[in-house]
Amino acid sequence: MITLPDICLKEFNLDNLPLVKKLRSLHFKTQTEVCIERAELITEFLKNNKNSNDDSQVTRAKAVNHYLSNRKIFFHDDNLIGGATTSKAIGAPLYPEFMGLSIWAELDTISSRATNPQKLTEEAAEKCNFDIFPYWMDNTVLEKTRKKFNSPLSLQLLEKIVYYISGKAGCISHCVPDYSRALNEGLEIIINEAKAKENTNDFYKAVQVSLQGIINYAKNISETAKELSLKEKDELKRKNLEQIAEICSHVPAKPARNFREAMNSLWLCQVGIHAENINMAMSPGRIDKVLYPFFKKDFEAKKITIEEAVALGCCLWLKIADNTNLVPEAAEKLWGGAGATPAVTLGGIDENGNDSVNDLTYIFLKVTELMCLRDPSVNARYNYEKNDKKYRQRVSEVIFNTKAIPAFHNDIADIETLTNQGEKTEDARDFAIVGCVELASTGKDYVASSSIMFNLASVMELTLFDGRKYTMGNEQVGPKTGNPATFSSFQQFYDAFRKQLEWMLKNAIDINEKMGSIHQEMLPTPLLSSFFKGPMETGKDLIFGGAIYNSSGASFLAFPDICDSLNAIEQAVFIEKKCTMQEIIDAIKNNFSDPASASLQAYLKNKIPRFGNENPVSLKNSKQLVKDIYQILQSHTNYRGGKYRPAFWTMTTHAGQGKLSGALPSGRKAKEVFSSGITPASQAAKSLTEAFNSVASLDSKNIPGGWALNIKYTPLLLNENKEEYLNKFGDLVEGFFRNGGMQVQFNIQDYETLIDAKKNPVKYPEMIVRVSGYSAYFKDLNDAMKDELITRTQYNLFSGKAVPFNENNS
Amino acid sequence: MKWLKHPFKSFSMWLATRKFVKILEEGTMDIFLETLLNLMDLYFALNKKFRRNIENFNATYVFKSRDGVIAASIIFADSKMKVSCNAIENASVTVVFKDGKALKDFLFSESPDIIGAILDNEIQYTGNLNYLSKFAYMSKRLKFELTGK
Numbered sequence: 001m002i003t004l005p006d007i008c009l010k011e012f013n014l015d016n017l018p019l020v021k022k023l024r025s026l027h028f029k030t031q032t033e034v035c036i037e038r039a040e041l042i043t044e045f046l047k048n049n050k051n052s053n054d055d056s057q058v059t060r061a062k063a064v065n066h067y068l069s070n071r072k073i074f075f076h077d078d079n080l081i082g083g084a085t086t087s088k089a090i091g092a093p094l095y096p097e098f099m100g101l102s103i104w105a106e107l108d109t110i111s112s113r114a115t116n117p118q119k120l121t122e123e124a125a126e127k128c129n130f131d132i133f134p135y136w137m138d139n140t141v142l143e144k145t146r147k148k149f150n151s152p153l154s155l156q157l158l159e160k161i162v163y164y165i166s167g168k169a170g171c172i173s174h175c176v177p178d179y180s181r182a183l184n185e186g187l188e189i190i191i192n193e194a195k196a197k198e199n200t201n202d203f204y205k206a207v208q209v210s211l212q213g214i215i216n217y218a219k220n221i222s223e224t225a226k227e228l229s230l231k232e233k234d235e236l237k238r239k240n241l242e243q244i245a246e247i248c249s250h251v252p253a254k255p256a257r258n259f260r261e262a263m264n265s266l267w268l269c270q271v272g273i274h275a276e277n278i279n280m281a282m283s284p285g286r287i288d289k290v291l292y293p294f295f296k297k298d299f300e301a302k303k304i305t306i307e308e309a310v311a312l313g314c315c316l317w318l319k320i321a322d323n324t325n326l327v328p329e330a331a332e333k334l335w336g337g338a339g340a341t342p343a344v345t346l347g348g349i350d351e352n353g354n355d356s357v358n359d360l361t362y363i364f365l366k367v368t369e370l371m372c373l374r375d376p377s378v379n380a381r382y383n384y385e386k387n388d389k390k391y392r393q394r395v396s397e398v399i400f401n402t403k404a405i406p407a408f409h410n411d412i413a414d415i416e417t418l419t420n421q422g423e424k425t426e427d428a429r430d431f432a433i434v435g436c437v438e439l440a441s442t443g444k445d446y447v448a449s450s451s452i453m454f455n456l457a458s459v460m461e462l463t464l465f466d467g468r469k470y471t472m473g474n475e476q477v478g479p480k481t482g483n484p485a486t487f488s489s490f491q492q493f494y495d496a497f498r499k500q501l502e503w504m505l506k507n508a509i510d511i512n513e514k515m516g517s518i519h520q521e522m523l524p525t526p527l528l529s530s531f532f533k534g535p536m537e538t539g540k541d542l543i544f545g546g547a548i549y550n551s552s553g554a555s556f557l558a559f560p561d562i563c564d565s566l567n568a569i570e571q572a573v574f575i576e577k578k579c580t581m582q583e584i585i586d587a588i589k590n591n592f593s594d595p596a597s598a599s600l601q602a603y604l605k606n607k608i609p610r611f612g613n614e615n616p617v618s619l620k621n622s623k624q625l626v627k628d629i630y631q632i633l634q635s636h637t638n639y640r641g642g643k644y645r646p647a648f649w650t651m652t653t654h655a656g657q658g659k660l661s662g663a664l665p666s667g668r669k670a671k672e673v674f675s676s677g678i679t680p681a682s683q684a685a686k687s688l689t690e691a692f693n694s695v696a697s698l699d700s701k702n703i704p705g706g707w708a709l710n711i712k713y714t715p716l717l718l719n720e721n722k723e724e725y726l727n728k729f730g731d732l733v734e735g736f737f738r739n740g741g742m743q744v745q746f747n748i749q750d751y752e753t754l755i756d757a758k759k760n761p762v763k764y765p766e767m768i769v770r771v772s773g774y775s776a777y778f779k780d781l782n783d784a785m786k787d788e789l790i791t792r793t794q795y796n797l798f799s800g801k802a803v804p805f806n807e808n809n810s
Numbered sequence: 811m812k813w814l815k816h817p818f819k820s821f822s823m824w825l826a827t828r829k830f831v832k833i834l835e836e837g838t839m840d841i842f843l844e845t846l847l848n849l850m851d852l853y854f855a856l857n858k859k860f861r862r863n864i865e866n867f868n869a870t871y872v873f874k875s876r877d878g879v880i881a882a883s884i885i886f887a888d889s890k891m892k893v894s895c896n897a898i899e900n901a902s903v904t905v906v907f908k909d910g911k912a913l914k915d916f917l918f919s920e921s922p923d924i925i926g927a928i929l930d931n932e933i934q935y936t937g938n939l940n941y942l943s944k945f946a947y948m949s950k951r952l953k954f955e956l957t958g959k
Contacts, residue, residue, distance in 0.1 A: 102939075105946035108954065129947065130862060137940045146938065159939075161928065473931055 003299075004306070004359050007394055009366040012310050017370070019078060020314040024371060026077055027090070027318055028766060033119040034103075034110065034326060035086035036127060038275065039094040041067040043132050054202075057524040057541060061206035061213075064276045064527055068213030073224035078237055080315040081264050082221045082244040085274045085323040092118045092326040094128070095278045096136040097523065099170045102328040104133055115332045116780055142169045144518045145511070154511035157504075160472065162660050163458045164508040165653070167450040168515035171278040172523075172543070174450050174553070176285035176343075176432040177531035178443020182269050183262045183290065186254040187211045190530055201539035206526035213527075214272035215253045222248035259304055262294035263312055267319050269531065270342075276527040279323050281435025281450065283343035284376070285442050287316075288361040289350065295360050306363065313367035320344070321375040335656040337781040339375040341774045345432035347391060348381025348411045353429060355386045362394065368405055369398045372766065377774045379433040383411035384734050396730045399746050400722075403715075404770045407437070407708075407745035410737040413700045414439050417742070420701045421643065423549055436649045436773020437677075437706035437743050438553055444533045446542045446640065449553030449705060452508045453653055456562040457661040457674065462500040463493070464585055464665070471662040471670070479503050485582040490570040493581075494624075497566070502632050505554075509636050509644065512552060516639040519543055543640070550642025553705040554633055557650050557657050559625070560675035563611035564666035564684070566621040571608045575617070578603060588663045591670045604667035612680025612694045619697055630702035647705025648678040649773035655785040673788040676772035677708030682791045688732065688800040691793075696739035708773040709744045712794045714803060715753075728797050745770040747789065751805055754778070754790040816856060823852045827956050834914070834957070842910035843873055843880055846917075847893045850952055854891050860955070863948050865889050869941055872901040876908055903937035903945075917949045 014021040045066040050059055076089040086093050094100040103110055107125040110118055120128075138147070146155060157163045167174075181190065191211050194204040222245045229241035243260075250257070251265035252272075266284065273282055298304040324339050346364055350356040368378045380395040381387075395408065418428035418439055427441040434440045438449035461470060467478035481496035520543050529535035529542045540546030572578045579600055587597035609615030611622050626646075633644035658673035666681070668674075675681040678695055685691035688711070695709050716725050736744060747769050757764040761779040769778050769789055778786065794803040826849040833842055854861050867886045874881040874897055883901065885892045897904075907913040912932035927933040935942055953959070 101943060104940065104943035105950065107947060108950065133940070133944070134867065137944070138938065140940065143938050143940065151936070159928075 002357070002359060002362070004362055007362045007390060008397065009306065009310065009362065012307065012366060012370070014370060017307070017311055017314065019080075020311055020370065023077055023079060023315065023318055027321065027373075030089045031117070031119055032090045032092050032324055033088040034124065035088045035091035035093045036124045036132065037071060037087045037093075038067050039096045039100060039132050040127060041070055043096065043135050047135060056521060057202050057206035057526050058209065060276070060524050061209035061526045064210045065213035065216070068272060068275050069216040069220070071217060071220070073220050075225070075228060075241070078240055079318060080240060080243075080260070080312055081267050081319050082225060082248045083218070083264070083268045083271045084319070085271050085279060089322070091323050093274070093279060093323060094132075094326055096132055097140060098278055099140070099142075100326060101133050101136060101140060102331070103326060104128070106328055110329070113329050113332075115329060115782065116327075116336055118326065139522075140169075141515055141518050141522070144522065145169075145515050148518065149514050152510065152514065154507040154514070157477070157507050158511050162455055162469075162472070162657065163504055164455060165453040166508065166511045166515060167448070167452065168512055168519060171280040171450070172448050172519060172525075173277045173280040173282045174434050174438065174448055175446055175528070176283045176345075176434055176440045176442050177269070177273060177528060178533065179266045179269055179284070179531065180290050180443075182252050182531065183256045183265050183294070187215055187252045187269075188254060190536070193536065194530070197539065203526060203529070203535070203539045203541055206524065206541075207530045207536070210276065210527035211272075211530060213275065214268055217272070218248040218252060218268050222246075256294060259291065259294040259298045259309065260312055262291050263316055266291065267316060270320075273528050273531070274323070276525055279325065279340040279342075281341045281343065283341075283345075283432065283434045283440075284320065285343075285432035286345050286348075286356075286430070288346045288358060288364050289356055292358045292360045295363075296358075299359070309360075309363050310366055310370070313364055314371055317367055317371045317373055317376060321373050324375075332782075335652045337771065337776040337785060338651055338774060339377075339776070341377045341435040342375055343379055343433040343435055344376040345379045345381060345409075346406070347383075347387060347395070348409075348431075349383050349386045349429055351426040351430050353386070355383070355388070357387055357391045361391070365394055365398050365406075369401050372402045372405070372768055374768060374775045374777055377433075377435065378406035379409055379437075380406045381409045381411045381414070381431075382733070382737065384737055385412065387411075389730070392730045392734065393726060396726050396733070400716075400726060400729065400748060402768060403748040404746065404768045405775055407433075407743060407770065407773075408733050408737075409433065409437075409743050410741055413737065413740055413742045414706075417700050417704050421549075421551070421645070421704050427548070433706075436651060437708045438647060438649075439704065439706050441549060443531060444548040445551070446532065446547035446549070446642075447551050447553055447645070447705075448638075449551075449645070449647065450555070451512050451552040451644075452554035453557060453650075454505065454508055454554055455557045455657050455661065456501075457558040457657070457664060459497060459501045459504055460562055460565055460664060461662055462504070463497040464588060467500065470589065485580070485585060487581060490574040493569055494566065498628055501628065505629075505632050508554065513639050516552075520639070545640035545642070547640075550638065550640040551645045551704075552638040552640075552642065553645050553647050555647040555649050555705060556629060557654055558661070558674040559648050559678060560611045560681050560684070561664055561666055561668055563618060563622045563625060564608070564668075564681060565664045566625070567610065567615070567618045568604045568608045568665040568667070570617055570621065572604060584665050588665065591663045592667070601667045601669075604665065608666075610681060610684035612685030612691050614690045614694055619694065622694070623698060626698050626702050645705040646703055647707065648703060649706060649708035650674070650677050651773055652771055652776070652781065652785050654772060655782065655788050659784055673784050676710050676788065676792070679708070679710040679772075679792070682793055683802060683805060685793065686802050688795045688797075691795075692732070692736040692741065693739065696736055696741040700740055700742045703742065707742055709741070710747070710770060710772060710792060711744055712747045712749060712792045714750050714794055714796045715748050720798065725797060732797070745773075747792070749794075751790060751794055751803070754786070758783070758786045758790065819852055819856055823849070823856055826852055831957055834918075834953075840880070840910055842914050843882055846949060846952075847882060847884065849956070850948065851891050851893060853952055853956075857955075860948075860952070861889060863944075863951075864891060869902040870898060870900075871941065871945060872897045872904040873913070874904075874906055875910070876906055880910065901937060903935055903939070903941040905942065906934045908932045917946050918953060
C-alpha cells in the first residue's frame, strides 16, 4: 500500500541530505585497496588450528568463524550502518582458494598499474608472497581439479580461454539468500534449531559455528563503537557510534526491533556471507519486500521520517558498494570495469500474486536516483497486470535521471520461465535478480548462474575449419565435421555447427562438474545454506544439492554475431549464391584484408539479414539457435541434481572475448568486440520496433538464465517534452514486455557525449552506464568496451529510428 | 660487506648483472634465459632476504623454446636453486616459449599479458600456473632490485 504523498520524493536531494552527500563524495574519492585480512586469517586458521577429526563442513565453518571473530573493526566514515565486508574503505578482498594468486606476479605493481590500480601495501604484499600464497599454491580449486582429474581435456580447453570460461575456478556465489528469518527471528533462533539437530549431521554443527562468527563480529563492532563514542567530541558522530553500539549488540543475534536494526542486521548477514563466499553477485534480493514490515511499523508509529529512511537507504547502498573484485591486470584489460554486482530487486508481485510495490520501493528508487552508484545493481520488476502504471513511470523517470539504472524486468515472462523449470508458482513469483540479469527464487534456488561463459564464435570457427582452431595454430580441437566448402545445403552446415556446439558444451559442462566436486570437497557453505530453504530441513549443504531448486547457468557470448554469421552463410552462399563457402573461408583466413574479401565483407555487413531486423531468415536462425542451446543444456543434470540453464548476458566479456577471436562470416573482423548480450549488432536494427520484436520473438522459456538487452536512447532534446518522453519510454517497455520480452536496460546517452567521455574521462568522473547486465563507471572500462558502448545503436525515442553513427567521429 | 664474505660470487654477480642489463637493453634474447637463471642463482646465494622466496619451496620448472634450441630445468629444493640444461619429466610447470623475447616480454612486461601471450602462441604452459606466477614475481623482483626498474 502506498502512503507517500509524492512517490518521486522530489523534496529530497543531496543538498538537503548533508550526511549522504558527504558519504557519497568520500566514496567517489576513495581508491580501492586490496584487503588481505580474510586471506590471512583463514590461512592462519588452516595452517595452525585445523582439527583433523573435523569434517570439511566443520573445518570451513571454524575457519569462517575465526575470520569473523578476529577481524579488526574500522569506522572509515560516518555511515549509519555498522559493519564492512573488508578492512578497507573500499576493498578488493583476496580469496586465495579461488583466483587470488593470479596477482602474484603483480604484487609489486598492482598499486601503480595503468588500468584501475588497487592499492596494496608493501607489508601486505610480503605477507601474500611469503605466508599466504605458498600455502595455497597447490590448493586452489583449479589446481585441486587439475591434480584429481589429471588435467582433463575440458580443463585444457578452459585454459585456452577462447572456448569457455568456467566460473567455478573463481566462485559459485551468484544467488539470493533469504534474510527474512534472520531479521524477524534472529540468528540465535537458527543456531538453536541447528543445535537441536546437531547429533544427526555435522552440517548442523557447522551452521552453529559459522553463524556464531557473525554474532561475534557484530559484538566486536558494538564494543569498538562504544569505545570510540567515549572519545568522540563531535556530538552527531558520538550519537551515531552509540546507536551502532546498541544496534550491533542486539542484531543479528536477536530479532530486529526497528527499521534501522533490520537494515543493519541484513547488512551484517551479507558481510557474514562474504566471509564464506567470494564477493561475486551475492545478491541481497527483494529488500523493499523484506524490510517493508519494519519500515511500516516505525513509520506508522512516527518513529522514523521519510528523510531518515532515505538517508538509511543511501547508507545501505554505500555499504553494498564497499567492495569490488580483485583482478589481475591482464583480466582487467580484457574484462575490467565490473564491480561485485550484488543485485537488489524492487517491485513486482508477491508469492500470492499481489502487487508488491510499497512505500519502501519508492524510497529505494529515490535512493538509486540520488546515489547513482555502480553497485548495487538495481533491478525493477514490472508486472503490467498487477503493478500500477505510476510505478512503471517512476522507474522510467529514475532511468531517465540516472541515464542508466535500474534495469526493467518483465514479471510475467520471468515467472512463466521459472515455472517452466519446475518451480512452484508461489516460489517463482518471489524471484529476484542475481548479479546481472539471472533469475532465482529467493532463498530457494541455488542457481550458480555464472558457471559457464561460453564463446559461440569458437564454435563457428571450429565448424568453418572442420574442428580446427585456425587462429591458434590450426590445431585439431573439435570433432571432424567436414569441410564446409563441400556442403551442398545450409542445413548441412548447421548440422556441423550443432555437432561442434554439442561437443564444446559437453566439455564446458564436464569441467563444471569436476570443479563442482572439488567445491564439495573443500568449500562447503554452511553459513550461506542457513539462509536458504532446504538445507536446514534436510541437513544438506547447498553445495550438495540441499536447496529446493538447483541449477547451473551458462551464458552465451556472441549470440547476435553468430546469428548474423549463420544468416550470412544461408543467404549469401545458399540462397543468393552471391559467393561460395570457400570464398567466405578464405576471407576469414585473411581477415577480409585483400580487395576481393573487402568487397565481400561490405556485402556481408550491409546486405545480409541481421539479427534484429525481422527478416524471416534471421528470425528462423535466431530461434533455432536458442532452441538448440536450450535442448542441449537441459539434457544435462548437474552435480547437485539440477538442470543447466542457458542465458544471454555477457558482462564485459563480449569485448574481451571479441578481442581474442577471429573474423566471422557476418563480416566482423578479427579482434572486434562482439555485440553485447542479446542486443542486435550496431546498426543492425534500423528501428526500435524491429529490435524489440526480434528479441521478443525468442521464447523466454528457452532462456531461463535470463538475457540482457541493451538499448540506447537519444537524451531529451530541447524541443521535446519530458512528460511525453517518459510516457513513450514506459509505453515501449510495456509493449516489449507484452510481446514476451524478459528484460531491457538503457543508456540515455548520445554518440557524441560518449565519444567525449572517452576522450576526456576527467569531465565525466561519475558517468554510469549499463554494460551487459550490470552497471559500470564509463571511465573504468577498457577502450574496446568504451567503443562498444559508443557504437551501440542510438535510437530516437519519438521517431523510433536508429540514429546513424558516423565512424569518422569516433 | 657481502663482497668481502663472498668475493667470487659477488664478482660473478656484478658480471652477470652487467650482462643481464646489456641483454635487456640490446635485445640479444638467445641468451636471455641462461643469463636470468644464472643471475637468479647467484642472487639467492648472496641475498638472504631474496633467498626467503625459496625456503621450504620444492618445485621443478622446465623452460624450453619451441625450436628446442633453448632448454633449461630448474629444481628448487633445500632452499637452493639448481639449473640444468636438460628438460626433466613431470615438472611442476613446463613453459614452452616462442623465443627469448617472448619469454622476456612474458616475465618482465609492466603489464604481464599472460592471456595475450597464450593466445598469440608465444607461450604455452602445462602444469600449475601458480608456480609460473611465483617465478614471474621472483624474476621481476630480481630485475627491480638489480636495475631499479
